[in-house]
Amino acid sequence: MKKTFLLCALFLAFAASVSGQQGLAFAEKPALVTSIGQSADFEMIKVLLSRAKIAFTADPLIKAEGLNASSKTLILVVGASSKGLGAAGISAEDELKRTNALLKKAKELKMSVITLHVGGASRRGAMSDTLIKSCMAASDYAIVVASGDEDGLFTALAAQAKIALTKVERLSSAGAPLAAAFK
Amino acid sequence: MKGLKRCISIALVALFLAASLGITFAQKAPTVIPEVVSSQGMVASAHPLASQIGLGILKAGGNAVDAVVATAFANSVVEPNANGIGGEGYIVIYLKGENKATSIDYRSRASFNKAAPDERWPAAGHRSVAVPGTVAGLALALEKYGTMSLAQVIAPAIKLAEEGFVVSETLAGVIADNFKRAMPNAYLMSIIAPSGLPLEAGEIYKNPDLAKTLRLIAQEGSDAFYKGEIAKAIAADMKANKGLIDENDLATYKAIEREPASGTYRGYDIVSAPAPVGGFLLIQSLNMLENYNLKFLGFDSAMKLHLFSEVLARAFDDYYDVLGDPDFVDVPMKALTSQGYANAKAASIKLDAMTLKYEKVNPNSEHWSTTHMSVVDKAGNVVALTQTLSSFFGAAVAVPGTGIILNNEMGNFNGKKGSSAYLPGKRMNTTIAPTLIMKDGQSFATLGTPGAMRIIPTLTQIVTNLIDYGMGIQEAIEAPRMYCTYLQGPGKTTIELEGALFPKKTLDDLTLLGYKVKSYDKRDLYFGGVQGIIIKEGKLYGGADPRRDGAVFGY
Structure with missing residues (x-):
């Protein structure tokens, strides 16, 4: 029920943001943004959040035990990078474990969860897709750059999870729906 | 067990x-x-625009060296993550008429200014930069073995830098991956992330300052880079940011012609780039x-x-x-x-x-920010050229006003003692290996890779x-x-x-x-x-x- 409401609300929110009107929003501030897959996309989302003046903290490697009620919304920037994982010294398996534990804790804390996939087709593949599936199943809303959903994976996962999915043409266009999701 | x-x-x-x-x-x-087949001349490079420019030079009557130099300058513009005039490289050339193989070493070189005794080379920043060799190397190749002027072969690259080109998925991905590294350098950010966010696939990448720099090189030759106002700009940026390179380092840089490394494999002759490369x-x-x-x-x-x-x-x-x-x-x-x-x-x-x-x-x-190009002309001359900035976007440093992105080659020195250790003025090792293969005295292949x-x-x-x-x-x-x-x-x-x-x-x-x-x-x-x-x-x-x-x- 909650997700159906969100679906409608977010559609209206995005429509409103496109038309420049004040829209409905579900996510509360402050947000906590983390990377799921350790790609460089994390840095870009920080820029978008700053531009949208959304209060946030950022920790690409935050673990479940580090999550607390001081953050109201969890933003997951998903997309695997072998280089990023290597630099962080963690395996893909460990990243998946961290993700699942994080999502479980976010649910316990009743946080809203937003998934962002902004790396397009090049940020897809077996490793990314495993992480994407975990994130989408536990999210309330997702924003993706359309070239990352050419095979319809996000569309199918959003339908399965009964959440709203906003597709944008490019990274820079992800700022508007992201801002619109916040109260 | x-x-x-x-x-x-x-x-x-x-x-x-x-x-x-x-x-x-x-x-x-x-x-x-699809494999491309032709009979007169061919250019293979890491970017279609660069390959087209090389082909245009061949069609205009240039030889393989003219074409590879034009391709290299153009590629420096369209693959700015992987190579550029702030970097370096190596060319291996086979001249059919003379039945001669030669190579030109334009590896970068450490500054003559001594580093601190316990210096550890950073992956980015001015301290990681070595004296660039690209302009000297390409100019030497053209002067000794080309038929066209520097102005002729640089002109297409100037146009590309001025008018811009469409960012590919590959380049967009590399820019995004290096966004954080580039952030401390506002001038580099103004080139690769002019809106504050990385340029994305389909957007236009322009570097008008680089066009000005290339125009100066076209007009005044490689001295414009090593002794003229470009050298002054590089040295000033180095001084302001505690880099080692000064005007003397640039003025004394020379590309060197060397005998290639050679060997055989199952009846084929392998001709490749010699020391200090791979x-x-x-x-x-x-x-x-x-x-x-x-x-x-x-x-x-x-x-x-x-x-x-x-x-x-x-x-x-x-x-x-x-x-x-x-x-x-x-x-x-x-x-x-x-x-x-x-x-x-x-x-x-x-x-x-x-x-x-x-x-x-x-x-x-080391890193994988390198690029390779191969050219064959109708006379049978064959060239393999590999050039690099070391890491993608090199030191993540661009010299204000010039459009030049500098290499981070210093990290390729290895240890304190031994053949690959750092010394002032020394060229560092790298694995680049532009290679030609011959069979029974005839060219068989030109190859290379980053x-x-x-x-x-x-x-x-x-x-x-x-x-x-x-x-x-x-x-x-x-x-x-x-x-x-x-x-x-x-x-x-x-x-x-x-x-x-x-x-x-x-x-x-x-x-x-x-x-x-x-x-x-x-x-x-x-x-x-x-x-x-x-x-x-x-x-x-x-x-x-x-x-x-x-x-x-x-x-």
């Missing part, structure tokens, strides 16, 4: 049988990119492989991949221990490329067991794909690749490969041999971006790498 040995023995028997019964020879599968590693690896029947082992068997790991690890011993700047270190190039030396090294290889331990320096100390430590493994695979497995150039380029040069014994040695393109059994067999398998789920630019041309029966066959934005054009 006994059980493990038994498992390995059984697996090896199975591997042997599989290799005997199911030998895979030439892969005749359709390629992702051509001899390719020759030595091929010399070791000549002791084995690769067709018998099969293209994609675990035993073949294991053999390559053993061979490459032995070759790379010399990269760290023997190779160095020939102006500072006695590099016994003839011995390093001799068959006898390779045979002695190969004698300890066992096909049924991994070498227990090799003491190595960190194999990932890929840092993957360069030699990749080229070794490409050469054997062509010669042992009889593949065409495009097929050889697209065939799946492996990388392992760092043997630590069973359970501790990682082999990286494009696992999704190998049979699952091969991956399982490698695990049984004791390898930790790191599998990539598609062709990945980590394994390089080969550009190559082969010449057969009067026709040119060009191949470009789908792992990057490679493109071949011929006429």
